[in-house]
Amino acid sequence: MNDEPKRWLDxxxxxxxxxxxxxxxxxxxxxxxxxxxxVLPAPPxxxxxxxxxxxxxALVAFKWIAGLLxxxxxxxxxxxxxxxxxxxxVVPKPSHAAPAHRLAAPSALARAAPHEAPSVATSTTxxxxxxxxxxxxxxxxxxxxxxxxxxxxxxxxRPVQVxxxxxxxxxxxxxxxxxxxxxxxxxxxxxxxxxxxxxxxGSVSRPNIHASExxxxxxxxxxxxxxxxxxxxxxxxxxxxALALMKRHAQDYPRSWLAEERDALVVRTYLxxxxxxxxxxxxxxxxxxxxxxxxxxxxxxxKESMQASGHxxxxxxxx
Amino acid sequence: xxxxxxxxxxxxxxxxxxxxxxxxxxFQSYAPFVWRALRRLGIRERDCEDVxxxxxxxxxxxxxNFRGSSTTRTWIYGICLRKALDYRRLARISREIEDPSAxxxxxxxxxxxxxxxxxxxxxxxxxxxxxTDEQRAxxxxxxxxxxxxxxxxxxxxxxxxxxxxRLYAARKHVQAGLAGIETDGAPx
Numbered sequence: 001m002n003d004e005p006k007r008w009l010d011x012x013x014x015x016x017x018x019x020x021x022x023x024x025x026x027x028x029x030x031x032x033x034x035x036x037x038x039v040l041p042a043p044p045x046x047x048x049x050x051x052x053x054x055x056x057x058a059l060v061a062f063k064w065i066a067g068l069l070x071x072x073x074x075x076x077x078x079x080x081x082x083x084x085x086x087x088x089x090v091v092p093k094p095s096h097a098a099p100a101h102r103l104a105a106p107s108a109l110a111r112a113a114p115h116e117a118p119s120v121a122t123s124t125t126x127x128x129x130x131x132x133x134x135x136x137x138x139x140x141x142x143x144x145x146x147x148x149x150x151x152x153x154x155x156x157x158r159p160v161q162v163x164x165x166x167x168x169x170x171x172x173x174x175x176x177x178x179x180x181x182x183x184x185x186x187x188x189x190x191x192x193x194x195x196x197x198x199x200x201x202g203s204v205s206r207p208n209i210h211a212s213e214x215x216x217x218x219x220x221x222x223x224x225x226x227x228x229x230x231x232x233x234x235x236x237x238x239x240x241x242a243l244a245l246m247k248r249h250a251q252d253y254p255r256s257w258l259a260e261e262r263d264a265l266v267v268r269t270y271l272x273x274x275x276x277x278x279x280x281x282x283x284x285x286x287x288x289x290x291x292x293x294x295x296x297x298x299x300x301x302x303k304e305s306m307q308a309s310g311h312x313x314x315x316x317x318x319x
Numbered sequence: 320x321x322x323x324x325x326x327x328x329x330x331x332x333x334x335x336x337x338x339x340x341x342x343x344x345x346f347q348s349y350a351p352f353v354w355r356a357l358r359r360l361g362i363r364e365r366d367c368e369d370v371x372x373x374x375x376x377x378x379x380x381x382x383x384n385f386r387g388s389s390t391t392r393t394w395i396y397g398i399c400l401r402k403a404l405d406y407r408r409l410a411r412i413s414r415e416i417e418d419p420s421a422x423x424x425x426x427x428x429x430x431x432x433x434x435x436x437x438x439x440x441x442x443x444x445x446x447x448x449x450x451t452d453e454q455r456a457x458x459x460x461x462x463x464x465x466x467x468x469x470x471x472x473x474x475x476x477x478x479x480x481x482x483x484x485r486l487y488a489a490r491k492h493v494q495a496g497l498a499g500i501e502t503d504g505a506p507x
Contacts, residue, residue: 004468005486007461021497024436025443026463030354034368038350040342040379 224253228262235265239272264295271306279303342379349395350375352464356396358440359447359459360403374402393470400456400474407452446496450489457482458489 006012008022231245246266249256256262263286270279283299290296354371362370377398385394447455456475460466466474472482 007465008490009462015494018494018497021439021443022462024439025359026355028355028358028440029351030371034354034371035346035350037368038346038372038375040346040375 221257224249224256224258227252228258228265231262232265235269235272239269243269243273260290260293260295263289264293264299267299268302271303342375342382345378345382345391345395346375349392353395353399356399356459356464357403358444359463360399360455361407361444361448362403366406370402370406374398377402389470389473393466393474396460396464396466397474400460403456404452442497446493449496450492453477454485454489454492457485458493461486 008019009026013019227245227249231242231249234245235242243266246262246269249258249262253259263282267279267282267286270276270282283303286293286299287296350371353374354367357367357370357374358364374395378395381398385391389397447459450458453475457471460471460474461468468479468482468486472479475482475485477485
């Protein structure tokens with residue numbers, strides 16, 4: 001039954017009339033004029049989109065994904081820039097005191113150095129912080145209270161503030177105090193320069209080390225200066241005691257940076273004691289040790305004036 | 320036996336072919352035979368041009384969706400079958416009864432052969448009209464259009480055995496109708 005029977009047009013029937021009937025029915029094809037009148041429409045518009053629908057969906061999805069990625073990237077960079085700018089304002093807060101300190105520390109050290117006048121040092125200690133803004137000044141003061149490096153200027157200023165009183169009392173134009181301050185300015189710079197250098201380098205531990213060394217060195221020099229000043233003060237009233245103080249000073253500080261001033265005072269003291277022999281010997285020793293000393297001519301002039309006035313005690317207080 | 324030249328050779332087009340050139344090629348290749356199929360399926364000559372237009376409009380519209388599950392010829396004849404059924408279900412068509420004797424006989428003597436041809440085709444249409452739509456579809460697609468019975472069964476949506484039964488029943492009715500025409504002069 002599955003074998004297809006022959007079609008009547010292909011010999012499936014022996015009836016010629018039936019085959020002719022089928023032949024006539026099969027020959028009725030479309031007339032050419034009818035086919036010419038049939039007009040096919042333009043390609044449907046929906047056909048192309050239907051064919052491209054998968055691509056269109058993928059394209060739309062790609063656009064959405066790309067848009068979301070761009071949005072996420074923009075948000076990330078925006079937040080990052082915000083965080084960076086915020087950190088630029090906030091983060092320097094603790095370190096901002098350090099630059100202010102570093103900038104203020106050299107000037108503070110320079111102004112508060114012992115070779116300067118104590119009053120100036122005291123006044124400029126706060127002036128050194130003035131260039132900073134009030135907030136930064138507050139922060140600097142706060143950091144000064146907490147930073148172990150900050151107390152250094154105060155300690156350096158302390159001995160200097162003690163000195164001016166006797167210096168102002170005598171106020172000699174070329175008093176040993178002035179010379180001492182000049183020597184201090186020569187001796188201190190080493191530590192001060194090192195301290196400032198260490199401070200500028202940003203190191204925290206090195207300034208502390210130099211501060212202690214500087215403190216110790218300045219303390220020793222201040223003791224020498226105080227002892228010599230005590231001898232100079234009693235020179236007019238008690239030359240013997242002054243001579244004893246200077247001898248003790250020579251024993252305590254044989255290589256003192258005030259040795260020149262001390263030896264000059266020794267010459268004056270012997271002259272004040274009318275001890276010509278010791279005065280002459282001390283002056284000769286002074287000439288040998290300090291041939292270029294500016295006090296040498298003053299000492300010789302003072303000796304001549306003393307000899308001319310018959311060993312008067314006038315002028316002994318002044319060089 | 321060589322196949323009849325009137326039977327269209329199967330033509331398979333690649334799927335997803337939607338270019339206008341393809342539609343035009345399909346029309347040039349299948350339009351004459353679609354016309355014949357429509358005529359044998361009961362479309363009157365005066366309406367056949369419109370139905371032919373509708374068939375190829377459908378082909379043009381549905382071609383992008385054609386997946387190549389069958390041959391293009393089978394697919395197009397399936398459209399013809401549905402269009403013919405829709406046409407025959409129209410009320411005005413069912414009420415009209417064409418009288419073959421009412422054909423225009425005022426033709427020239429040289430055209431007597433053409434007139435006889437038209438009368439014979441009118442008798443054939445009358446015989447086929449006596450068939451049911453199911454029998455007629457199987458008979459036309461098998462006898463004139465040369466479709467395999469398997470594809471015909473698929474087009475009409477019935478098993479192959481049922482398609483064969485319809486073919487044999489149609490043949491019996493056609494033979495009886497033509498015999499009655501020869502004896503009575505009118506289709507039974």
